[in-house]
Amino acid sequence: MTKFNIAVLVRDKAGVLNRVTSMFRRRRFNIDSLTVSETETDKYSRITVTFSGEENTKDQLVAQLYKLPDVVKIKEFKPDESVSCELLLIKMKNDAASRDDISAAATAFKAKTVNYTKDAIILKVTGESKKIDEFIKLMRDYNILEICRTGVVSLEVGGETITKE
């Protein structure tokens, strides 16, 4: 099993995300994360997909994606040729027993406190998925009230772009 990260440039039209996810569901591709975002042009949107699987599963996923007329370009990102990032919001119960430990962990992970009440602390963490996973794992020792994470976004390092051949 390999972790794959691919960016899919699609025409910015109603229903495109539905077409992509419908194909994933129908052909039983198991996706770890999926993000949709605006791009440098209003003609296109960008979908970043991460998933684990074998090489031929990835080839099949890419080939099936290319059959959707709204898919313009697909690029696979190797970890050492790209930067990836996601964002986590995590709401912890605020009590005297755990407050200091949470605060220490937050400092170590450069997490930012974005909301603080007597009942709860909301922390924001950004970075690679591995870092986010580790932070969540650490927080599981305390009382997690809610978690929300964005999924991965990626860009290739250097001057290359997805639209450039």
Added chain:
Amino acid sequence: MKLSGSDILVKTLIEQGVDVVFGYPGGQVINIYDSLYKYQDEIQHVLTAHEQGAAHAADGYARATGRVGVVIATSGPGATNLVTGIATAYLDSVPLVAITGNVRTDQIGTDAFQEIDIAGITLPITKHNYVVDSVEELADTIREAFKIASSGRPGPVLVDIPKDIQVAKFDYVEQPKITKDAKSAASDAEIAKAAEIINEAERPFVYVGGGVLTSEATNEAIALADTIDAPIGCSFMGISAIPTDHPRYLGMQGMHGHFASSQSMHHADVIIALGARFNDRVTGNRAKFAKKSKIIHIDIDKAEIGKMGSMVNGVNGDIKLTLEKLIPLLKKTTKPEWQKQVDEFKVKEAARDDHRTTLGPKMAISTLNKYLSPNTPIATDVGQHQMWAAQYADFKTPRRFISSGGLGTMGYGMGGAIGAYFGTKEHTVLVTGDGSFGMCLNELATAVTNNVPLVILLLNNGVLGMVRQWQTLFFDKHYSNTVLDRKTDFVALTKAFGGDAARVDTVEELDKALEKAFSTNGVFLIDCAINKDEFVLPMLPPGGSMDDIIVKVGD
């Protein structure tokens, strides 16, 4: 010139070379039907009995001609009635444009009368679909639909047009007929690698799929086999791509394939698959399929290559163009030992064949063969009769076998046959069974009204024979709901619809009835008695391998 959306739609269809459309009117397509009335001298509309029949007719037209078939239906139930027809076309890569009306744009999402999200429903069974948002983009959307439906690996495209878009006016400027996306051969590297493997083959097998029909590569496929002295077999979808009487041709292989064809494929050391997709009905147990062979898979659809695993050498390109480049790289050889082995398979097949002279499935189809012209389209429904037609019917011309392979749609045949007639204007044949025919026999009305010269050979065994065959073999003869026990008088029924018909119980009677049927300029049904215990053989049990093949009942 400013035209209404519905006029623009019909003008664009005419501009794209459409001479006939199949459909059924309704509330949300009245405007389109008004435009069809206006332009009736330039485009014919065939009214069917049910939208499903119209979808199958558009599909049959497309299969027989290679052109895009067009079907029109209203919103709601009209649109949902197309679904089986669209899925049938999708699974068999048939170019189809389905046009549906819908409620006004401002009513969409409100569950208005006969509103349904047909674009959502057909998302997984179309190559692409559209809901037209403005009259300005209507003509170009129709053009793009034709381009997508017919380019590359063909398939169905649906265009949903809300009522207000049909009414709104916009300038229509005629455009030339779209050109399909340019086809190209596979890369030189892939072709060179394939040539290397083929040149080392001792027992090559050319495996023809439906892609050979789409690519119009019959001559190239035969030239390939001639060059390397290989036998040719085909998938169900490849039937009619190679003339049945060609000396290299062994017929269909797979679950109900010819013994010699399946065995030759099984024993081949190199299988050259042309536009086929290794469906489970072809391979049986995939783990045991062609274990000793190298597979070269030439296909225009990259996603088909390696879909079933990494066992194949993919050659991604148009079959005709790729073979034109591949064949010159091949050594011209003869392989007498391999041919001897293939001949032995043929002798075994002949020995196990059905030699009865009484009226059984093989005699029925063989008798039909005597009356076929080289261009006769043969449509079928789905079940035992379909497999018997696939095994025994003679084909001389590509695109003359009109049958639902991938989806296996019972009820396809009547619509398919009507569409094939409108595409070819040939006296058409439908081979069907009493089960399948019961599903869509309402289209008898369409065939009679349109004076379609149609011979319906109804192999009537009073049971749902294919399921019954499985029940006999694998379910301890528990004939659960497969004994029809109906009182339908098919001769009287056909006459009630306005056609002619005869009942036959012997080969002589069948012969006489066929003679009359082919000299009738209209619908003639032959209600042909078949014993309910007839089997489709050979049979590769589901999930079985070539060693499990059932050749005779009791084996």
